[in-house]
Amino acid sequence: MSSMMSVAPATKLESGIAKIRERFILSLEDRADEFYDLLEQLAEPGEEEFACTGIRAKAHKLHGLAGTVGFPRIGALAAQLENHIDLIIAGPRPLEVEFVKELLNALLDEVESHQVDA
Amino acid sequence: MKILVVDDDDLIRELLVEILSAHGYEHIVQADSGEDALRKIQAAGEAFDCFMFDIQMPGMDGIDLCREVRGMTPYKQTPVVMITAMNNRDYIDRAFSAGATDYVTKPFDTTELITRIRLADRLQAETRRASEAATSAATTVKTPYSEAVPVKEIRGFVNSAILENYVLINLEQKQFPLAAVAIHVPELSVVHSGSSEDEFTFVLADVAEVVSDVMVGAQAFMAYIGSGVFLCVGHRNKIPDEDTLQSDLLIMLNDPDLVYCADVQTNFSAKVGQRATPKLFEKRGDLRFLDRALENLEAAEQADVANRSRKFTGRKKVSFAA
Structure with missing residues (x-):
């Protein structure tokens, strides 16, 4: 926390971030459902690229937000997934998506562990 | 300082509002897309003093939005802080080329974010002061040869x-x-x-x-x-x-x-x-x-x-x- 703040604004900031954190935890179930839909799509022949683009967009959002609201591991796993998809999208076709599935499953495990906590 | 925060993720926008307002920046307008931002800029009575644009958004991304804003006369010099979740060189180069003045990375480090915004605040104040000084100076007085002159609209040139x-x-x-x-x-x-x-x-x-x-x-x-x-x-x-x-x-x-x-x-x-x-x-x-x-x-x-x-x-x- 910034040392330039007085106690009252610091408390207000902590309370504000705590509320956003709660909403983030509540959003995890929907986020996981969306990832599961995309994981199914990823298994369909010819749909890999479209599914990867969708997974990347959602992982990108998680990467940006999770670390700030106190879930650095979710953020780190989402970043790995995002970076890996960037790599394979820039590479040859057909896309090799097996590792995408593994990374996504690891991310989902982490997300679901916090859903239980909630 | 009036700030426009643009991000398609409502939790990120709320987070920024919380951090900025806790540090005394309370005049914040939010937009959820590049298109929404342009509408709010056009409709604004009082001009914005600083912009924060997420780079990656569906539709118009933050880089295109930055380019649009730089094309508007009142905002040619206004600080634009890009928000990015990645350290991708290409995105950052493109953002600076489009006229961004700085950027912050997600996840946010509160202290770093506020340092960047304070820098933007000072930059805006300095730009305003220089602009007023230039207006009040006699128009026949040329910028001395020894001083920097902004080079506009040439690829790669910045102040x-x-x-x-x-x-x-x-x-x-x-x-x-x-x-x-x-x-x-x-x-x-x-x-x-x-x-x-x-x-x-x-x-x-x-x-x-x-x-x-x-x-x-x-x-x-x-x-x-x-x-x-x-x-x-x-x-x-x-x-x-x-x-x-x-x-x-x-x-x-x-x-x-x-x-x-x-x-x-x-x-x-x-x-x-x-x-x-x-x-x-x-x-x-x-x-x-x-x-x-x-x-x-x-x-x-x-x-x-x-x-x-x-x-x-x-x-x-x-x-x-x-």
């Missing part, structure tokens, strides 16, 4: 404050090895003394375009820092060597198809200093290598004194020390 920001961010994130090179076009002095402010700016833009062309491929950002001197910072391994740069500059500056201005001589020359690089023992925020690039240029010109009677004098000292 010297933004160049410093770009270098600092690159050093912090170790994105690629940097080098700086300084270039002197001495005939700009004659142009300056024999032309109006507008004519000088016009010729300067043409010369800057040639500098930009010779640096193409070096991922370079450049600034005109006054006294005919251009400072360029780019990828250490992609900046051409001094001899190649100098030879290319001479050919291109004197291209007969390049008409600078009816009353301006076109026999330009150029001197290129040895490139300077950050030293291993220097801290990441240390910009002394920019000073060294300028010193290398002076040394190269002094070495030419025996052959040339011209002296490179009067350049205003610019310090880039950390």
